[in-house]
Amino acid sequence: xxFNPRVYWLFYWLIRGAYRIxxxxxxxxxxxxxxxxxxxMASNHASHFDPPILGCNLRRVVVYFARKTLWKPGxxxxxxxxxxxxxxxxxxxxxIQAMKNTLRALKAGAALSLFPEGTRSPDENLQPAKPGIxxxxxxxxxxxxxxxxxxxxxALSRNSKLPNFSVSVHVVYGKPLKPKDxxxxxxxxxxxxxxxxxxxxxxISQITRPRTQAI
Numbered sequence: 109x110x111f112n113p114r115v116y117w118l119f120y121w122l123i124r125g126a127y128r129i130x131x132x133x134x135x136x137x138x139x140x141x142x143x144x145x146x147x148x149m150a151s152n153h154a155s156h157f158d159p160p161i162l163g164c165n166l167r168r169v170v171v172y173f174a175r176k177t178l179w180k181p182g183x184x185x186x187x188x189x190x191x192x193x194x195x196x197x198x199x200x201x202x203x204i205q206a207m208k209n210t211l212r213a214l215k216a217g218a219a220l221s222l223f224p225e226g227t228r229s230p231d232e233n234l235q236p237a238k239p240g241i242x243x244x245x246x247x248x249x250x251x252x253x254x255x256x257x258x259x260x261x262x263a264l265s266r267n268s269k270l271p272n273f274s275v276s277v278h279v280v281y282g283k284p285l286k287p288k289d290x291x292x293x294x295x296x297x298x299x300x301x302x303x304x305x306x307x308x309x310x311x312i313s314q315i316t317r318p319r320t321q322a323i
Contacts, residue, residue: 115190116169124164131157131263133276134318135165140281143168146214146250149281150241150308153223154232155260161277162221162255171218173206207244214248224309232261237309242301245308246291254282254311258318280315 141147149170151162163170174193179185188195194213196206214220222244224237245252258278264271290307292300 110189111192112190113169115187116192119187119191120164123160127161127164127277130273131161131275131277133259133278135279136318137281137283138165140253140283141166141168141219142251142284144217146217146248147219148214148241148245148248148250148252149219149221149255150224150252150312151221151255151257152229152232152234152312153225153227154229154257154266155264156228157260157264157271157277158223158228158257159221161257161260161279165279165281166219168219171213171220173222207247210244211247214244214250220244220250224305224312228266229261230266232258234309234313237302237305239301239305241308242304245287245304246301249287249291251287252285252290252308252311254285254308254315256280256282256312256315256317278318280318282311282315285311 149162151158159172163172169192172191172193173196174188176195176197179188179195194206194209197203210220222241224241225235226238226240227235229235244250256279258280259275260277262272262275263277285308290304290311292303294300296303
């Protein structure tokens with residue numbers, strides 16, 4: 109990866125400004141995010157807005173996944189590399205290089221954004237977790253922050269072509285989960301990764317929407 113801090117922080121402030129002006133709702137739990145150290149931010153997923161909104165409230169670099177097909181000649185490839193995105197082959201059964209890059213980033217103390225559901229929910233209702241996040245958590249033994257985003261699907265749903273800026277998007281960063289909180293250990297056998305994913309998803313499901321008068 110050809111990470112460029114100047115490019116990352118430039119777009120960070122642009123996205124943060126746009127969110128705070130156009131969509132900001134209640135933001136809770138920022139005190140749960142450590143300033144350094146390996147961290148997996150596990151969130152529900154219902155909109156393309158989720159990744160930037162999840163990261164623009166944090167004053168630390170967040171690493172994201174992006175489909176390999178997005179690395180096209182020109183600005184797209186340059187920008188994805190510059191902000192440190194990890195390419196992943198979502199059509200393949202496994203992506204060894206993506207896993208190596210992910211574990212390398214966590215070993216270096218990165219904050220990684222992951223969506224256990226794997227794909228966007230059509231209505232913001234939580235979907236079953238995929239075992240992928242369980243594998244990454246088990247291999248890295250990183251702290252996990254369960255997060256939940258509310259109303260993002262109303263701002264930009266799976267079927268929307270244009271965003272709706274008349275709603276407020278709320279974000280809650282939950283209490284940290286240590287490995288002992290989510291990992292049943294090797295004795296769980298082949299089900300270990302799915303059990304970890306389920307435990308993380310259960311923590312996300314327990315997060316409730318902040319009380320607000322916003323839409």
